[in-house]
Structures are given as C-alpha cells and as structure tokens.
Amino acid sequence: MATEKENKRPLAGIRILDFSWSVAGPTMTRYLASLGAEVIKVEWPEHPDPMRSAMFLRDETNKTLNNGTFFANLNVGKRSLTLNARSTRGIRVIRDLVRKCDVLTESFSPAVLEKWGLGFEQLKALNPGIIYASISGFGHTGPHKDKGTWGPTAQAIGGMTFMSGVPGCQPAGWGWSYLDVASGYFGAIGVLAALHERRRTGEGTRLDLSQVEVGISLIGPAMLDHAVNGRSFVGQTVVPGGNRSVAPNGQVVGYRGDEGAPSGVYPTLGGGPNDYCAISVLDDRQWQGLKSAIGGGTWADEARFDKTHDRITAQDEIDGHLVEWTMTKEKYEVMRLLQAHGVPASAVQCPRDLAEHDPQIGARGLHVTLEHPRLGRQRFEGMPFRMSGTPLDPTPQWPILGQDNDYVLRDVLGYSQEEIGSLASENVTWPKNVPTEPRVERSLW
Amino acid sequence: MVTATGFRPLRGVRVIEFDLGIAQFAGRILADAGAEVIKIEVAAGNTPRNFGPFLDNRQGKDRSLNFWYYNTSKQSVVLDLSSPEGLDAARELAAGATVIIDGMEVGQLDALGLRYEDLKVVNPRLVYCAVTAFGQDGPWRDYATSDLVQLAAGGLLSVCGYDEPDGPPYPVAPTGGQSRHIVGMTAAMAVIAALIARSDADEGQFIDVSAHDSIAVSLEMGVPFWFYQQREVVRHTARHAMPGPTPRWQHRCADGKYLLALPLYIDDTRFAALVDWFGSEGMAEDLTDEKYQTAGNRAGAMDHIIDVIGRFCAAHDSATMFHGSQARRLPWAPVNAPDEILADPHFTAHRHTFVEVRDSVSGEPHLFAQLPFLVGQGDAISRPPKLGEHTDLVKAALKHDGGSDSAN
Numbered sequence: 133m134a135t136e137k138e139n140k141r142p143l144a145g146i147r148i149l150d151f152s153w154s155v156a157g158p159t160m161t162r163y164l165a166s167l168g169a170e171v172i173k174v175e176w177p178e179h180p181d182p183m184r185s186a187m188f189l190r191d192e193t194n195k196t197l198n199n200g201t202f203f204a205n206l207n208v209g210k211r212s213l214t215l216n217a218r219s220t221r222g223i224r225v226i227r228d229l230v231r232k233c234d235v236l237t238e239s240f241s242p243a244v245l246e247k248w249g250l251g252f253e254q255l256k257a258l259n260p261g262i263i264y265a266s267i268s269g270f271g272h273t274g275p276h277k278d279k280g281t282w283g284p285t286a287q288a289i290g291g292m293t294f295m296s297g298v299p300g301c302q303p304a305g306w307g308w309s310y311l312d313v314a315s316g317y318f319g320a321i322g323v324l325a326a327l328h329e330r331r332r333t334g335e336g337t338r339l340d341l342s343q344v345e346v347g348i349s350l351i352g353p354a355m356l357d358h359a360v361n362g363r364s365f366v367g368q369t370v371v372p373g374g375n376r377s378v379a380p381n382g383q384v385v386g387y388r389g390d391e392g393a394p395s396g397v398y399p400t401l402g403g404g405p406n407d408y409c410a411i412s413v414l415d416d417r418q419w420q421g422l423k424s425a426i427g428g429g430t431w432a433d434e435a436r437f438d439k440t441h442d443r444i445t446a447q448d449e450i451d452g453h454l455v456e457w458t459m460t461k462e463k464y465e466v467m468r469l470l471q472a473h474g475v476p477a478s479a480v481q482c483p484r485d486l487a488e489h490d491p492q493i494g495a496r497g498l499h500v501t502l503e504h505p506r507l508g509r510q511r512f513e514g515m516p517f518r519m520s521g522t523p524l525d526p527t528p529q530w531p532i533l534g535q536d537n538d539y540v541l542r543d544v545l546g547y548s549q550e551e552i553g554s555l556a557s558e559n560v561t562w563p564k565n566v567p568t569e570p571r572v573e574r575s576l577w
Numbered sequence: 578m579v580t581a582t583g584f585r586p587l588r589g590v591r592v593i594e595f596d597l598g599i600a601q602f603a604g605r606i607l608a609d610a611g612a613e614v615i616k617i618e619v620a621a622g623n624t625p626r627n628f629g630p631f632l633d634n635r636q637g638k639d640r641s642l643n644f645w646y647y648n649t650s651k652q653s654v655v656l657d658l659s660s661p662e663g664l665d666a667a668r669e670l671a672a673g674a675t676v677i678i679d680g681m682e683v684g685q686l687d688a689l690g691l692r693y694e695d696l697k698v699v700n701p702r703l704v705y706c707a708v709t710a711f712g713q714d715g716p717w718r719d720y721a722t723s724d725l726v727q728l729a730a731g732g733l734l735s736v737c738g739y740d741e742p743d744g745p746p747y748p749v750a751p752t753g754g755q756s757r758h759i760v761g762m763t764a765a766m767a768v769i770a771a772l773i774a775r776s777d778a779d780e781g782q783f784i785d786v787s788a789h790d791s792i793a794v795s796l797e798m799g800v801p802f803w804f805y806q807q808r809e810v811v812r813h814t815a816r817h818a819m820p821g822p823t824p825r826w827q828h829r830c831a832d833g834k835y836l837l838a839l840p841l842y843i844d845d846t847r848f849a850a851l852v853d854w855f856g857s858e859g860m861a862e863d864l865t866d867e868k869y870q871t872a873g874n875r876a877g878a879m880d881h882i883i884d885v886i887g888r889f890c891a892a893h894d895s896a897t898m899f900h901g902s903q904a905r906r907l908p909w910a911p912v913n914a915p916d917e918i919l920a921d922p923h924f925t926a927h928r929h930t931f932v933e934v935r936d937s938v939s940g941e942p943h944l945f946a947q948l949p950f951l952v953g954q955g956d957a958i959s960r961p962p963k964l965g966e967h968t969d970l971v972k973a974a975l976k977h978d979g980g981s982d983s984a985n
Contacts, residue, residue: 140774141774142771142773163766167770187802187806189805190806190807201804201805201806202798202801205801205804270923270928273927273928273953274923274924274928276923279903279908280906280908281910282908284826284837285837285910286910288835288837288910288911288912288913289910289913289918290913291913291914292751293837293912294912295915296749296751296752298744298745298749301743301745302743302814302815302827302829303815303827303835303912304737304739304749304751304815305737305814305816305827306751307737307799307817307818308799308817308818309797309817312797313795313797314758314759314795315949318949318950319950320766321606321610321765322950322951324766324770325586325587325610325950326586327773328586328772329584329586331773331776338953339950341949341950341952345924345928345930345946345949345952346949348924348930349947350755350758352753352754353630353645354752354915355918355946356630356642356646356943357642357915358915358919359943359945360642360645360936360943361632361642364916365914365915365916367833368914371752372751372752374750375725375747375749377724377725384628384629384630385752386724386725386752387753388724388752388753389647389724389754389757390598390628390724390754391628395723396725397747397750405735406735406748408729408747408748409729410729410734410750411726412723412726471720474721475721476720476721476725476726477721477726478720478726478727479729479730480729481729481730482736482799482810483735483736483796483799483800483802483803483809483810484803484809485732486793486800486803487800487804488803490793491716492716492717492730492789493793496712496714496790498794512804513793513794513800516763516787516790516791516793517764517766517767517784517786517790518784518785519767519770519771519782519783519784519785520782520783520784521774521780521782522774577798577819
C-alpha cells in the first residue's frame with residue numbers, strides 16, 4: 133500500500149498507456165514511472181517487446197519472457213496488460229483506456245496508430261486532454277518518415293558518430309545507443325512539459341520525437357560552427373580530435389564546453405583496457421596544482437608550460453612526459469593525487485568499477501537492491517537526482533506479462549467479471565496455445 | 578526583443594540561473610520551452626563566453642558559438658555577488674523566482690548568503706535545483722571536473738573507442754560536451770516534475786542533480802551486463818561495447834563516406850532481399866547458397882557475410898547504399914558530417930528541425946537546431962543574450978514590484 137509520502141511523487145495520479153518497446157520509449161516511461169506515474173505497458177505475447185529476450189542471468193537455464201534482466205532494469209515500476217490490438221475487441225479496450233489515461237506513448241513506425249483508427253485527432257475526440265508522445269527514427273512527417281533507425285544508425289545520420297574519433301582514423305562512434313537513452317530523456321521532458329501545460333489549458337499535446345533530431349540537437353556547438361561560420365567537416369582529418377578540446381594549432385576540436393591542455397586519457401599501472409586516468413588542465417592555476425602533485429625537480433617546472441596558450445601548442449610534448457608519471461601509478465591513485473591539488477582528473481571507470489569500486493555511487497546509493505518476482509534480489513539503476521519532498525527510487529514492480537490484466541480491466545475500466553472472462557476466452561487478452569510463462573529459445577544477447 | 582512563438586509550456590515560470598557551465602543546458606531546455614530564464618553573469622561574462630568557436634572566428638564575449646548554443650532564449654543580467662548591492666538584487670530575484678538553477682560549485686551560493694533554507698522562508702514555493710558534478714554529498718563531492726573527466730568517471734569513456742586495428746587502444750571521448758547535455762536533460766526533467774508537484778503542494782523543494790549519477794545510469798547495457806552476468810564489456814569501433822567480439826558494421830563506401838550496415842535483426846525476409854539486391858549486380862558471391870537461408874546458419878557465418886557486405890559497400894556510394902538498404906527494410910545509414918544534415922530537406926524543409934535565429938552582433942540569421950520535443954510546435958528559440966543585455970530592465974522591474982512569481 134502506498135504511504136503518504138509515496139502519494140506525493142510528482143506524477144501521482146497520472147496514468148500512461150505505453151505501447152513503446154525496445155529502449156528509447158521504455159526509457160522515457162521508466163523515468164515517468166519513477167516520478168510517480170502509473171505506466172501500463174501493453175503487449176501481445178506473440179510479438180512482445182524484443183528486449184524481453186535479451187540478457188538473462190548468467191546461469192539461467194529457464195529463459196522466459198518474464199526473467200530477462202536488461203528488460204527488468206529498463207521496465208521497473210511498470211504494469212503489464214496483454215491485449216491483441218489486431219482484434220476489434222482489443223481496439224475497443226484500447227479506446228476505453230484512452231479515455232482513462234493522461235498520456236499515450238509508442239515507438240512504432242509512423243502509420244500504426246492511424247491504422248488502428250487512433251491518430252491524434254481520434255485520440256482527442258476520445259479524450260481532449262490526451263498527451264500523445266511517439267518516438268521514431270525520423271519523426272512522423274517528411275520524406276524519410278518510413279525509414280527505420282536503431283540507436284546506432286540514428287547516431288550516424290544525425291552527425292554524432294562522425295564527431296567521435298581520433299584524427300586520421302575512421303569514426304569511433306558511440307559504444308552504446310546514446311540516442312535511445314537521450315530520446316527517452318527528451319521524451320520524458322516533453323511529456324512533463326505537456327502535463328504542465330495541460331494543468332493550465334486542459335488541452336493535450338502531440339509530441340512527435342525523432343531520434344535523429346535528438347542527435348542533431350545534441351551535437352553541440354559544432355553544428356553552429358558549420359551553420360554560422362561555414363566550417364566544413366567533410367573530409368577533415370583533425371576533427372574530432374580524440375580526447376582533446378583544442379588542437380595544437382588552437383582550433384577547437386572537442387566542443388566540450390571547456391578548453392585547455394593537457395587534455396587526455398593517460399595509461400596507468402595494470403595495463404588493462406580501462407587502466408587509464410583522464411586529466412584536464414583548464415587553467416594556469418590547475419597547471420600549478422599538477423606540478424605540485426607530481427613533485428618538483430621535473431620537466432614540468434619549465435616556465436614555458438605555465439601559460440594555457442603555450443601548453444596548447446606543446447600538447448604532444450607534455451603528453452609524452454605526463455604518461456611517464458601516470459604509468460607508475462594505479463588509476464585511482466593518479467586521480468586522488470591530482471584531485472588533492474585541485475586538478476580535474478578521474479580514473480576511466482568501466483561498468484564494473486561503477487558497480488563495485490566507485491565510492492561516490494556507493495555513498496549516494498545510486499544502485500538499489502530490489503526483490504524481483506522471478507529474479508530474486510538484484511541490483512537496479514536508480515534515479516540520478518533526488519528531490520527533498522518525494523522519494524524517487526524505482527518501486528519494486530515489473531510488467532510480468534498479463535499480470536495486471538484484471539486490475540486494468542476491472543479497476544481502471546470497470547468491466548464486469550463476465551466481460552473480462554469473455555475477453556480471455558476469445559483470446560483478446562491472451563493468445564491461444566501460449567503458456568503463461570513463454571519460454572525464450574535464443575537470447576538476443 | 579523578438580519573442581519566439583509556438584508551444585510555450587513553461588510560460589510564466591521564472592528561472593534564475595547561476596552557472597559555471599554545468600547547468601546551462603538545463604537552463605536552455607527550460608528557456609526554449611517558454612520559461613523566462615534570467616542568467617546571472619559576472620561583469621566580464623561567464624566563462625563559457627570565452628570558449629570558441631567564435632562568430633567569423635573573431636573572439637568576443639558576444640561572439641562565442643559555445644555560449645550561443647547553451648544560452649538561447651535566456652536573458653543576461655550582470656550582478657556582482659561579492660558586493661552587498663549585487664547580493665541584494667540576487668536575493669530579491671530569488672524571492673520572486675519560480676525556480677533557481679544552481680550550477681555553481683557545491684556550497685558556493687550558500688557561502689554567499691543564498692542558502693535554500695533561507696530563501697524558502699521568503700519563497701516557500703521555490704524549486705531549487707542544484708546541478709553539480711558529483712552531487713551534494715559523498716567523498717567526491719568537491720572534486721574538480723571537466724567534460725572529459727566527467728565522461729571518464731561516469732563510465733561513458735570506457736565504452737567508446739576502437740577495435741585495435743582500427744585505431745588506438747585507449748578510450749576515445751565523443752565530442753560535444755555530452756556530460757553537460759546528459760545532466761542538463763536529467764535536471765530539466767527533475768525541475769518540470771517539481772513544478773507539477775508544486776501545483777498540488779504548498780511547498781517547493783530542493784533538487785540534487787549529479788552529473789556523475791546522470792552519466793552512470795545512461796549507458797544502456799554496460800552496467801546491467803555486470804549486475805546480472807558479471808561480464809565486462811569491450812570497446813568496438815562505432816558499435817556497442819559488448820562482452821565479446823561482434824560483427825563489424827562500419828564500412829567505407831565508394832564516395833569515401835562510411836556506412837553503418839547493422840547486421841542485427843536481419844531476419845530471413847530481409848536477408849533474402851539483401852541477397853537479391855547484391856545478386857542483381859552480380860555481387861552476392863556465395864550468399865545465394867541454401868546454407869545461409871536460416872538464421873541459425875547465418876549466425877555462424879556472420880564474419881563472411883559482413884565481408885560480402887563490405888565489398889558491396891566499397892563498390893557503391895553511401896547515398897545509394899542508404900536508399901537501397903532502407904527500401905529493403907534494412908535500417909542502414911550513412912555516417913554524416915554535421916554539415917550534411919543541413920543539406921537534407923527532410924530536416925530543413927519538411928520537419929522544421931531548424932529555426933532561423935538572428936544573432937545580436939551581426940543581425941544575420943543562422944540555423945539553430947530545435948530541441949526535439951519542440952519540433953513541429955512552432956519556432957521555440959530566440960537568440961542568446963548579449964552580456965548584461967537585460968541588467969537594467971530586470972533591475973528596474975525589481976525596484977518596481979520586487980519581482981513576482983507568476984506561475985500557477
């Protein structure tokens with residue numbers, strides 16, 4: 133039962149009808165769920181969210197659509213309704229739900245909801261206050277609208293992949309689907325803004341998010357460098373410039389929102405793939421700090437390195453010296469020594485480090501342990517901000533397929549037991565010949 | 578002043594932004610969404626005005642494109658917070674604010690006499706959002722930071738880089754100031770949620786947003802792989818860091834551009850379409866062989882299939898590859914440079930992805946990318962402010978009515 137504090141989550145009382153799947157949409161609704169919304173995830177067990185079939189516990193022998201771990205982390209705090217949207221009765225249930233919800237979210241290709249007879253105009257006719265948020269590759273309008281993207285391809289089209297790498301090499305791109313995550317964030321921001329607006333006007337909003345546009349908006353000042361100054365990036369070999377912010381000739385290569393030298397990742401003791409420490413010296417005071425940290429009587433004493441401008445020119449030389457020092461120490465030791473002297477520095481932390489070694493994450497309780505009905509006690513990622521007035525940790529609830537059908541049909545929609553029974557017997561709420569815990573033969577990853 | 582038109586969901590919300598660089602993207606999101614965002618600057622201008630690139634590559638406080646990007650739709654007010662007069666003005670502004678965005682170092686505004694605990698006595702509905710590198714507590718609370726350092730600490734850097742033959746072994750940080758973007762998004766989310774909560778409550782609240790926490794939960798698969806399988810991920814060129822080797826997907830095309838040819842989700846239908854396509858130009862090699870027709874067999878021969886795709890790419894321009902693959906429902910895509918976006922009418926003519934904004938120095942119009950939740954809702958961006966452009970206006974209004982919290 134919800135405590136009094138629980139009732140005060142910002143979105144308490146908001147209900148979201150969630151047809152989204154994969155990563156972007158579910159990221160959006162995960163955040164909205166932690167903020168207090170009731171998220172009803174709608175699927176049909178014959179075409180479930182593909183993330184249900186990805187990443188099982190290491191020694192899992194009984195893989196099902198309900199015990200995928202990546203899915204559990206991404207969909208914590210949500211409910212599950214199973215419904216056949218390809219049936220007339222299924223569509224009728226959806227229409228009834230639209231009347232009872234505040235927000236509808238989906239990440240289908242552009243025409244799907246219209247084919248269901250549930251375009252924005254029709255949704256508004258059912259519920260004038262409805263907020264309809266879609267996340268797709270190119271958006272629901274324009275010549276590319278029917279083209280498909282995944283996180284990595286959206287990153288490529290939108291210019292982001294190109295802007296990551298080392299001069300002279302092919303683009304290094306991004307080691308995860310940043311635009312799935314960021315589209316989820318901007319989707320959540322859009323829904324929140326629309327809810328804020330609705331309090332004043334009573335009117336709903338149509339939010340048509342394009343993953344590629346999310347990328348375009350996040351490239352940063354480089355986009356303006358072209359749009360305003362006409363700087364061309366095609367065929368350039370100096371941009372993006374690896375881990376630097378400015379090239380030795382003074383040209384901006386990092387668009388990082390800060391500038392200075394040295395700026396790089398330096399190998400440390402151990403020699404493993406993540407035994408590096410990132411160091412940025414942003415001003416002359418920090419340079420003096422670095423000198424103190426490495427001790428006197430060394431190359432760093434030379435006055436010709438004392439000014440930012442000169443350090444930028446001499447980056448290659450400084451890097452060569454700095455490596456000799458970092459190589460003798462463990463990465464957290466380099467970080468601690470430099471930070472003790474006010475120099476921005478951090479061990480390159482890998483996911484294992486975040487989970488096991490990072491004292492900051494530990495102290496702030498970012499990772500929470502919850503009891504999952506199929507997985508037992510496991511760790512989950514928590515919310516990256518705290519609010520003094522409300523708890524925000526994910527609630528221990530997961531969309532076990534069909535688990536909330538009765539709740540939704542009876543308590544939300546007020547259907548009779550008879551009606552609920554007939555929806556089940558006509559296979560509107562569960563497919564024929566599919567077991568209640570459908571097995572997964574091959575894990576996606 | 579030219580005012581933007583369109584979807585203004587945060588109109589009437591007054592935000593005071595104190596910032597050293599980390600919180601200005603959050604402020605921009607609120608400003609473009611219609612909030613009145615008053616940015617407090619030092620007389621010499623806040624540091625982000627010193628970073629390039631600059632308009633026409635000529636340095637100047639009002640010419641920094643870095644500043645422009647993060648400060649659209651805001652007002653700039655110069656206050657000297659070390660003087661009693663400046664501090665009084667800041668306090669007065671805070672008393673009338675809906676939201677304070679505090680992107681200063683932890684405790685810096687407290688020390689100046691702008692403590693949340695004091696401010697809420699006079700403005701109980703205030704939403705105070707502190708955006709910091711590592712959060713308000715914990716052993717790293719006071720650590721110095723930069724974009725690169727934040728990406729390293731948060732785990733982002735460890736998943737980005739190359740397979741060894743393609744580039745150096747060390748992690749490679751993407752450009753663009755993404756640490757600030759990520760925390761900007763989470764902070765904006767928190768602030769708007771608090772504004773919604775505030776409508777039902779008598780009190781505002783204090784929000785503690787950490788860039789470190791924000792990045793650490795934004796990496797998709799890496800942390801779950803460790804949580805649930807105790808496996809570590811390895812960096813790969815332009816694709817996901819994964820526990821083991823995965824098929825390559827970035828290929829160079831005949832025009833010199835790269836193509837991301839995702840080999841994921843190639844089901845039997847898509848594979849048949851691919852073989853037809855390659856075969857129509859005599860380049861399907863042995864992929865017509867029956868043994869490749871089932872997903873199970875293909876999985877074992879993926880490296881070979883990828884090689885065939887690579888040879889086909891090398892013989893075609895990236896645009897041909899993009900349209901040809903998408904027509905066959907293969908979600909492949911060219912690796913565009915930022916300039917190439919502006920040559921695509923999907924974004925410039927049909928979608929209104931960009932809006933024209935006239936800068937304060939040259940008066941010339943430039944294309945600014947809109948925030949994605951505002952695309953299609955009219956023009957949401959007005960130009961970034963000149964240093965101190967709104968000082969007199971805002972101070973005069975303070976004298977007049979002491980500022981007012983008009984929202985809700």
